[in-house]
Amino acid sequence: METKIKIADILLDSLPFIRAFRKKVVVIKYGGAAQINPKLKEQFAKDIVMMYMLGIKPIIVHGGGRNISKMLDDLGLESEFVNGHRVSSAESMPIIEMVLCGNINKELSAFLNYHGVKAVGISGKDAGSFEAAQKDGGKLGYTGEITQVDTTLLATLLQNGFVPVIAPIAGSSQAHHLGYNINADSVACEIAKALNAFKVIFLTDTKGVLDKNNQLFSTLNIEKIEKLKKDGVITGGMLPKIDACISCVQNGVQKVHIIDGRVEHSLLLELFTSAGIGTEIVL
Structure with missing residues (x-):
């Protein structure tokens, strides 16, 4: 009986979040172990199905x-x-696009x-969804930065109950161009900003943003983030992800979450429980 009561408590705890997130757009950057480990891939798919069935409008951006x-x-x-x-x-660009x-x-x-979601795979080249230009003045070849987002196709897919699955390849304003390879974090951020998404969630191979003692920050605002960067707490590969988070919340996204994709059902735990499991970034 105690187990059944606990299950009921969990369901009741999730109710306010289900109500708040219904019909909202949530952009998910899918990468790391969650994209490689077969068991985690299965759990991720089930999490997306749950979100989809609850009326949330997920958009998935993946790396590789x-x-x-x-x-x-x-x-x-x-x-x-x-x-x-x-x-x-x-x-290498044609190989990158092929993969x-x-x-x-x-x-x-x-x-x-297969798991019950109407998913449609696209890239920035489809319907001119996003275009780019060379990053760092061409020092990185065909690695680019997004210059323009057209949400027409994405909005149409969402309105008709489809889940867009986006590859981070951008088109160009030039004819017969190879296109650009874009950082998937940046794609997730720019798509979220253009659609005025409710949330962005980054699945990573870390618990979230950690302090000097490897303890998790459950919530961070921009002022605190700038101090942590100055103090050398936020460094390396976390820096561009954090910068993408800041850009999102400064441009209409309510919250951005950095969570551990190695945890089973990490999406559901972050979205539908009071405690959450990662770091949320707010203004």
Whole structure:
């Protein structure tokens, strides 16, 4: 009986969140172990189904750096990075697009469809959904930064009950262009801003933002973040993710969450429980 009462308490705890999030757009950056581990992939799909059935409008943006590096290595092409950003050469760009759009994107879309979600895989090239220009003056080749977002296709898909699954490949304003490889965190942020999304959630391989003693910050605002950056607490690969979070909340997104994708059902735990499991970023 105690177990049944506990289950009822959990359901009641989630009710205010279900009510608040219904019909809202939530952008999810899907990456790390959650994208690789078969069990975590299964749990992620079930979390998306639950969100979908509760009336939330999820949009999924995925990366694929490990898969790209493996394919380039198999083909005898070297992976080069500058300050953590991949250099996307003219030779490697078609391979990058093939892995992201033709492999990962369609596999994920099919997997979600199998579990009961009407998922549609696209990239920025579809309907001109987002365009880009060279990042850092061309030092990174065809790695780019988004310059324009057109939400027409995304809005149409959401209105008709589809879940967009987005590969981070952008089109160009130039004809016959190879396109651009974009950081998936940046794509999630720019899509969220353009759609005035309710939330953005980054699935990572860390608990969230940690202090000097590796203790989790449950909530951070911009003022606190700037102090942590100045004190050297937030460094390395977390910096661009945090900067994307700040850009989101400064441009209409209510909250951004950085959560541990290695935890089973991490999305549901963060969205529908009072305690949550990660770090939420607010103004």
